Amino acid sequence: MKTLIAYFKTHRDSALLSGAMLMLVLAMFHITVPVKHNIYTYLLVADITQSMNTIDTTIDGKPASRMAHTQKMLHEVVSSLPCGTKVSVGLFAGVSVAALYNPIEVCENFAAIQDTIDHLDWRTAWSGNSRIRESLFSITRAIRSFPETAQVVFFTDGEEAPKLHAFNTKDLTNFQGADGWLLVGVGSEKGASIPKLSEKNQLIGYWSNESFALQPGIAQISESNLGVRDDNVAGGEQDRFVSKLNSEYMKSIAKEVGSTYVDGDNVHTILDAMKNQKPARRDVAPFDLSWVMASLAGLLLLAAYFSKHPIKQIGEVLRLYRKNAIRRQHTKNELAIAHDNHIN
Structure with a gap:
């Protein structure tokens, strides 16, 4: 040990540079160590029903549909997740x-995940x-099909269509499995008309109030089973159905199943809730030491260019700077006096 210390004192710069080179070489091999930590896995669910085409949100100050806003939020959420997240x-x-x-x-x-988000479409x-x-209930079945469990982040405007009544309200009393789920509300409380679009995504009108009218029991249940809406198009401004973010309803669902609700107007709010x-589970996973090796290499490289007594060297530099500043000030004063004598 004494021999190594003596060698380091004698060949300090060479030892530091050699150490930096060794750290860089080790970083290239991506050495990992097993570390037990939390594993986060998410199922990001996007509502793609036609009410999500309603334009009552903004992106960069410009009007945007709920679908476009959901895509923006999903892009930012995925971009903010750390590596290792699924x-x-x-x-x-x-x-x-x-x-x-x-x-x-x-x-x-x-790239694949972001491309999936780009192609979200009501069609x-x-x-x-x-x-x-x-x-x-469908979400829980989807999660059970995964090779590992996942947390849910559900982006929706909270609109039930057809409207709920005593005959078609699903009982959630005994629902289990939503502990920790996150419901994200998309849209505005003011609301707007739902555009009716063609297969080519061209506006052909707006959904009418009749399309969402509450029908007596069996008629509405039949409508639900068919999975279609009335094709009526609003003839005027007063005939249009106004779709709104139903945050209170979503809060009530969250309370029933033990999940959490947040407004989806800000990505930071969503990330904080996430x-x-x-975590989906806690397991052993490889921890990459490359960045540690590279950081040590940088520190050793900087140390090689410092003197053996860096604090003393900094003090000497500061004193020298101060002497030069005082000398320049004296020179300026002498020149000023000489100039005044010359004029007199």
Whole structure:
């Protein structure tokens, strides 16, 4: 040990540079160590029913549809998740939620996940209805099909279509499995008309009030089973159905099943709520030491260019700077006096 210390004192710069080179070489091999930590897995569910085409949100100060706002929030959420997190994207329409793939790691599959979000479209929906209460059971079935459990983040405007009444309200009293789920409300409390679009995404009118009228028991249940809405188009401004963010309803659902509700107007609010969700599991995973090695290499490289007594050297530099400043000030004073004598 004494020999190593003596060698280091004699060949300090060479030892530091050699150590920096060694750390860089080790960083290239991506050495990992097993570390037990929390594993986060999410099923990000997006409502793709037609009410999500309602334009009552903004993006960069410009009017935008709820669907476009959901896509923006999903992009930012995925971009903020740390490497090692796994994500699946799900679609909600009718009474069902379909997961597009099993949860995949965000960093390795970042482009694929973002591309999935880019292609969210109401035309993908397999049903014209929106039965949020019943969709919760479909979400649990989707999660059970995964190779590992996942937390849920559900983006929706909270609109039930057809409207709920005593005959079609799903009982959630004994519902289990939503502990830690996050319901994210999209839209505004003021609301707006729901545009009716063609297959080419062209506006052909707006959904009428009759399309969402509450029908007597069996008629509405039959409508629900068919999975279609009335095709009536509003003839005037007063005939249009106004769709609003039903935050109070979503809060009540969250309370019934033990989940959490947040407004989806700010990505930081969503991310803060996600941080409070329980991890999917705790397991041993590899921890990459490359950045540690690279950081040590940088520190050793900086140390090689410092003197043996850096504090003393800094003090000497400061004293020298002070002497030069005083000398320059004296020179300026002498020149000023000489100039005044010359004029006199």
